[in-house]
Amino acid sequence: MTSTVDAPVSTSPARALVCRGCGTEFPLAAQHACYECFGPLEIAYDPAALARVTRAQIEAGPQNIWRYAALLPAGQDPAERVTLDPGLTPLVSAPALAAAIGLRAPLWVKDDSANPTHSFKDRVVSVALTAARGLGFTRFACASTGNLANSVAAHAARAGAPSVVFIPGDLEAGKVVTTAVYGGQLVAIDGSYDDVNRLCSELVETDEFEDTAFVNVNVRPYYAEGSKTLGYEVAEQLGWRIPAQVVIPMASGELLTKVDKAFSELVEVGLVEAPAGGWKVFGAQSAGCNPIATALHNGSDTVIPVKPTGIAKSLNIGDPAAGAYAIETVTRTGGWMDYADDDEIRAGIELLARTTGVFAETAGGVTVAVLQKLVASGRLDPEAETVVFNTGEGLKTLDAVADRVGPTHRIKPSLRAARDAGLLG
Amino acid sequence: MTSTVDAPVSTSPARALVCRGCGTEFPLAAQHACYECFGPLEIAYDPAALARVTRAQIEAGPQNIWRYAALLPAGQDPAERVTLDPGLTPLVSAPALAAAIGLRAPLWVKDDSANPTHSFKDRVVSVALTAARGLGFTRFACASTGNLANSVAAHAARAGAPSVVFIPGDLEAGKVVTTAVYGGQLVAIDGSYDDVNRLCSELVETDEFEDTAFVNVNVRPYYAEGSKTLGYEVAEQLGWRIPAQVVIPMASGELLTKVDKAFSELVEVGLVEAPAGGWKVFGAQSAGCNPIATALHNGSDTVIPVKPTGIAKSLNIGDPAAGAYAIETVTRTGGWMDYADDDEIRAGIELLARTTGVFAETAGGVTVAVLQKLVASGRLDPEAETVVFNTGEGLKTLDAVADRVGPTHRIKPSLRAARDAGLLG
Structure with missing residues (x-):
């Protein structure tokens, strides 16, 4: 819109990764667990940077999640985003x-x-993949119960990047087709989501996946912030x-x-x-x-x-x-x-x-x-x-x-049939 | 959004219904064909009213089709709208x-x-049903190839109004369920869309459907403007x-x-x-x-x-x-x-x-x-x-x-299976 401003915000307000368990801090990187206690990490922000954000600045921003870029760990520069521009949903x-x-x-x-x-997954994927690209990753991946698969595959398609998505083998057809249609790799796993997730945690440690950001594994702290x-x-x-x-x-x-x-x-x-x-x-x-x-x-x-x-x-x-x-x-x-x-x-x-x-x-x-x-x-x-x-x-x-909802009437295309079916009182 | 204005626009800029065939004009009403030549009608506007519309006024409006209310035949007053607030799509x-x-x-x-x-049908349905309510109709209907059915049923549900939707019997499951779930009447017709449309043209003339706006039949001129x-x-x-x-x-x-x-x-x-x-x-x-x-x-x-x-x-x-x-x-x-x-x-x-x-x-x-x-x-x-x-x-x-897209790989949840499937180079 011409009435909004989607200009680069100066810099990311993110300061460090901090362990949710023991509080140890680590530099911003593709790390998802604490080296001290193995606890999960989350993003810590510079309070002074957050305090500078105003309502007017947000309201003048784009009609999507990036209006909050000054409160997020990545995506401050519109040109650097990997995104379908989700958000500002009704x-x-x-x-x-x-x-x-x-x-x-x-x-x-x-x-x-x-x-x-x-689904809401577009929010977390946009933040995770934008952070991932900034961290140097060139391939995008996830373990998914379905919605995340759709979102990662679509984001990768728009960005022109390769993707590899891991799903449980018994997913709903709607979620399988809506991932596969984007043309990336789609790996159906004979097991539960928890099995899929475990496999991804192993793959992320291999040399072959060194270039690959698993949105909910190795860049999870960024992902969660979305x-x-x-x-x-x-x-x-x-x-x-x-x-x-x-x-x-x-x-x-x-x-x-x-x-x-x-x-x-x-x-x-x-x-x-x-x-x-x-x-x-x-x-x-x-x-x-x-x-x-x-x-x-x-x-x-x-x-x-x-x-x-x-x-x-x-x-x-x-x-x-x-x-x-x-x-x-x-x-x-x-x-x-x-x-x-x-x-x-x-x-x-x-x-x-x-x-x-x-x-x-x-x-x-x-x-x-x-x-x-x-x-x-x-x-x-x-x-x-x-x-x-x-x-x-x-x-x-x-x-x-x-199985619970469907047509309330089935009739031939005639006034007489409509009358017989009770549609005319 | 607090940054936008969704206040009533003074009045509708619509002036008359005009025949697209012979140019005869009729007062604004639930009429869809010319009494002179049976040609289709469309909305004619007051040029002076349209000329008063400014870019700034539009840009300050809501993030949906109603930002253009001053260029539409109905919906100038937010309180009078029958709508899901569609539009401003990417x-x-x-x-x-x-x-x-x-x-x-x-x-x-x-x-x-x-x-x-x-689908784009939300646009035409919002304009048609808003006009229809203004014209005194209390029940909402349509003949549909599917998307229109979804939209009319959803609009009626949000507005708390009864609906009756007519579809060909062979529609895609996605479109049948997504109409039926809203709980209105759903009439499957044993015939083509053109058969459905003909039946609706007959029903609209009956006493029993006097209170019923068929969005694409008796309020079609408003509908099309959406x-x-x-x-x-x-x-x-x-x-x-x-x-x-x-x-x-x-x-x-x-x-x-x-x-x-x-x-x-x-x-x-x-x-x-x-x-x-x-x-x-x-x-x-x-x-x-x-x-x-x-x-x-x-x-x-x-x-x-x-x-x-x-x-x-x-x-x-x-x-x-x-x-x-x-x-x-x-x-x-x-x-x-x-x-x-x-x-x-x-x-x-x-x-x-x-x-x-x-x-x-x-x-x-x-x-x-x-x-x-x-x-x-x-x-x-x-x-x-x-x-x-x-x-x-x-x-x-x-x-x-x-049938054309699906998982590219199916494996067991192990690194060994991933390797055997070629996922590790």
Whole structure:
């Protein structure tokens, strides 16, 4: 748009990699685990650089995640980005959904199915691959439950770079075709996502993959930061306010922690006032893969891996990397976690579609079903403003509802047939 | 966004309905054919009202089609809209696609798969249903080849209004489920789209459908205007310039005529300078349904209906309502038309995906394949800036490419298996 400015931001505000376990710092590089304690790393920022960011600067930026470039570890220079320009997806007002489930305060659906490859993964991939190119990587890869595969393959196609994507062999057809069509290498693994992930952790150490950035392995700290943009956008779209409650689906658990991190940063750097009662973060899992919610329910912060089952395949990470951090976030903010079984997930997809016009993939069904449970159980305050996150597109998981919905009438093309079918009263 | 203004525009600039055949004018109402000559009607505007519109006013508007409300027949007041807020979809630079097909000038893909229900139909439905509500209709309907069905059902769901959608019985599963999930009535007709359309023309005259707006029948003049927003956006996204060449898929032929109308209006009202050599409009059909292109190739402006076949179902209108107008537009601007067979369509989808990261439905494959033919035949100037329109989403027509693409490797989850498969050099 001619009305916006997408000029290079001076430099990255990222300062170091810091261990989430022991706090040791490392220089910015393609490193994902602490050399001291093997804990996961995340990006640490220069507080002075973050404090210089203004609302006006963000609002004048491009209509995508890069308006927040001054709060991200990479992508400050538009010319250096590897991106499909995701983000600034709709925040949909959902009064009919609120009424249906007994919420009496404003309810919003943050609809990330509107991203270029129709899931929130475009955000994390854009940040990871932009960082990866800056670090000298020339080939792009991932271990994926599906949406990430779509996104990495599409990003690589637009950038003209080779890609190699690893998926479990039993993925939904929508996600397989939507990766393969971009023409990179696509490796189906005879095993679960956790098996795929383990193999990628081994491949990344080989000489043959030295030039390859696995977005969620060796450049994971950058990748994870991309999820912060979901939190930034919700706050900006609410008129620079943080909602009282958010309900977020969990696979690795990382999305949930990063939305919370985004809210905290906005308050710290003075872009948003802290809401009086703080904000509560709620997590949603599928009953077929609920290790994080189960640990929380058991009063533990130790997540015991499970073998995932069920239709919410994009959430089927049985050994979630950020599970303990998700529990910490939910506990600290006064939220809760719950999970939904396959029938509840299907009903959640339909309820969301019928009340908002948003057709979600199974992960969205999980989140809506869990929202409903949290209201019913009294864990979620029905009088407080709530944002629920839909992270993917119903077209990718058609089978979930294909047996439940269809034409209400089948007739021949005549007025008489329409009358016989009751369409004319 | 807090940086934009979505305040009511004073009043609609629409002045009357005017017959495209004989020029007779009628008051604005739910009328779609001329009482004098039975010709189709379109919206006539107050030139003084259009002339008051400024670039600054548009640029300060919302990030969707309603930024152009002052150039549309309905939707001036945000509170009165029936809408999913479509539009402002990406204009994607496509240098690798240009190189692959021998274009040596800038090539852009206007990617309307980014709309809320992932086709350009959200634009026309938003304008049609907003006008319809203003005219007093309480139920929303359409005859559809699929994308329109998705859009009408989703719009009705968000608006909390009843819907009744008529589709041919053999539609792609993706389009059936994505309509049915919204919970309205969905009537599958044992016949072609043209049969469906005829039945709807009869139903609209019955007492039982008196309260029902068929977006592409009784409120068609409003509906068609929604397509103008595609032309406005392309010009604005190019920095208020009109490209030398546009390539547009044709079903009824109306989209093509309205993009041309949008360009003409922008020049007339002074928002854009007329390009030195004008602009050329090119039309794309599927070989299985090519009545408009065939008429042009035969030097005729009489479109002889056909019985459609082939995989590009969203373009399968055998008796296209605006065919003669499309021929007039293409002839007047010095463009041309061509068509692509099913294999060429599939190859077009893959070529677009691999070079741009955009996964199109079959209609997009048609357009890319025809673009390629137009360059090869010399009809399209390879030295002139070109915009090609992708009107829909690949996820809705997965079957088109599902047999052609898939995993490149299938292995067990071990380094040894990866080595045996050649993944380690």
